[in-house]
Amino acid sequence: MKLEGEHVFNGPREDVWEMFYDPAILASAVPGMDKLDVVAENVYEGVMNVRIGPVSGKFQGKLTLTDVVEPENLTLTVDGKGAPGYGKGVGKVAFIQNSDGTTTLKYDGDMNIGGALASVGQRMIDSVAKSMIRSAFETLDKALEARLAAKKTGTEVNFTPPTQTEFATGVAKDMVGGFTKVPELRLILYILPVVAVLVILALTLSK
Known part of the structure; x- marks a missing residue:
């Protein structure tokens, strides 16, 4: 699964960078995460609840940051598994300072998903990931x-x-607008970064 895009934050690059290094903030971006701990420098481990259509369960995942050039760019490597299946991916994230004081975050990643999670269909997974x-x-x-x-x-x-209700409602609206209705849309922040990337890459995440 390919995930790429960009987002403009209304703030300086240094502040955006610091925010992405705050586990508490990252965890709050995707309700359903039981924990996100720093286990070593640039290494995070998390446990999240995942539900996509008929597939649900907990994921345990590791997020590793490499090629870190503060506050310009970094590479995310995610590896998660659980009863719903498994997910592995790599994503590159760039933080670009704009002349108007805003910051553009660009991400480009690839995610491989297997197990029961993959059985729900690529179209549904793609649409849920983008909405997440x-x-x-x-x-x-x-x-x-x-x-x-x-x-x-x-x-x-x-x-x-x-x-969790507010977050799931927002995602559900996206799904109704273009794809299949899905109750309780929760994934894992793998990505993060981007979280996704990405937060789902971050745990399908994780975007």
Whole structure:
């Protein structure tokens, strides 16, 4: 599965970079994640709930960052497995500072999925992954806004991540708009980065 695209964040590149190195923020981007821990430098391990159509269960995954050039780019390698199947992927992420003070994040990754997870169909997986990434970026937009506001005023960050219901509803709307209806759409942040990439690459993630 190929995942590529870009997203513009309304903030400086350094702040966007720092946000992507905050496990708490990344975990909040995709409700359903039980944990996301730093186990070594640039190595994360997480456990997430996954549900795509009739396939559901928990995934255990590892996310490794390599070729890190702060705050310009990095490479994500994800490896996850569980009762629903397995997923492995690699993605490159670039952070580009724009002249207007915004930051463009570009990602390009490939994900291989097997087991029961692959049985739901490539079209459904692709559409869910894209929607998950979009929703994750919306959450990260709000997180960045809160971090910048707190930095400016010298106060604590006031950010409340979306609930699982709110997140699933947003993804479901995307599905109804163009593809199959899917109840409770949750994946794993593999990607992250991008999270996806990517957050689903991040755990189908993970985008």
